Amino acid sequence: MLTQQEVTEINSELAHYEQKRGGCIEALKTVQRHRGWVSDESLADLADFLEMTTDELDSVATFYNLIFRKPVGRHVILVCDSVSCWAMGFGEVLGHLEERLGIKLGQTTADGRFTLLPNVCLGACDRAPALMIDGDLHGDLDEQKVDKILAGYE
Helix, strand or coil: CCCHHHHHHHHHHHCCCCCHHHHHHHHHHHHHHHHCCCCHHHHHHHHHHHCCCHHHHHHHHHHCCCCCCCCCCCEEEEEECCHHHHHCCHHHHHHHHHHHHCCCCCCECCCCCEEEEEECCCCCHHHCCCEEECCEEECCCCHHHHHHHHHCCC
16 A cells, blocks of 8 residues: 555656656655565555556566665665776676675675665766765775775665
8 A cells, every 4th residue: 555655745746747657657766765665565556546557567667677676775786787887897896895795786685784786877987887876876986995885874
C-alpha cells in the first residue's frame, strides 16, 4: 500500500503530465526514495495507482538502471565502467573497492552499508575514473581517494 506521503509526492509530480503513466519514472523514484528499493508489492500498488499493468511498470523499472528491484545497502556505489574510465584506471579502482568492501559487483556488504553496482556512464569522462555514491559524483580516483571517500559514508 502506498503511504499518504508517497501519494502526495507522486500526485505533485503527476501534475506535470497529461497521463498518469507519463510520470511513472518519477513515481518509481519516489517509492524508492522512501523504501530504499521497489518491491513486487510496491510495484503492483504503484501500477494500480498509475492505471498501468504491473508488467508495463515492471518493464520501465527494469529498463531504468537506477531503479532497484531488490534490496540494496544504505549507500549505493555506482562505478563507471565506460571506455574513458577503463582507460584511466577503472580496473584498479574496482579491484580496490572489491577488496576493501569484501564484495563483488552486484553485491551488498554483510553489514548492509554498501551495494556495489556498475554503471555504463556517469558523464564524467574528464574526471575518469569516476564513481557515484548516493548521487554524489567523485572523480580522478585512486586507492587513497577511494578510502577517504568511503570513510565519509556511515
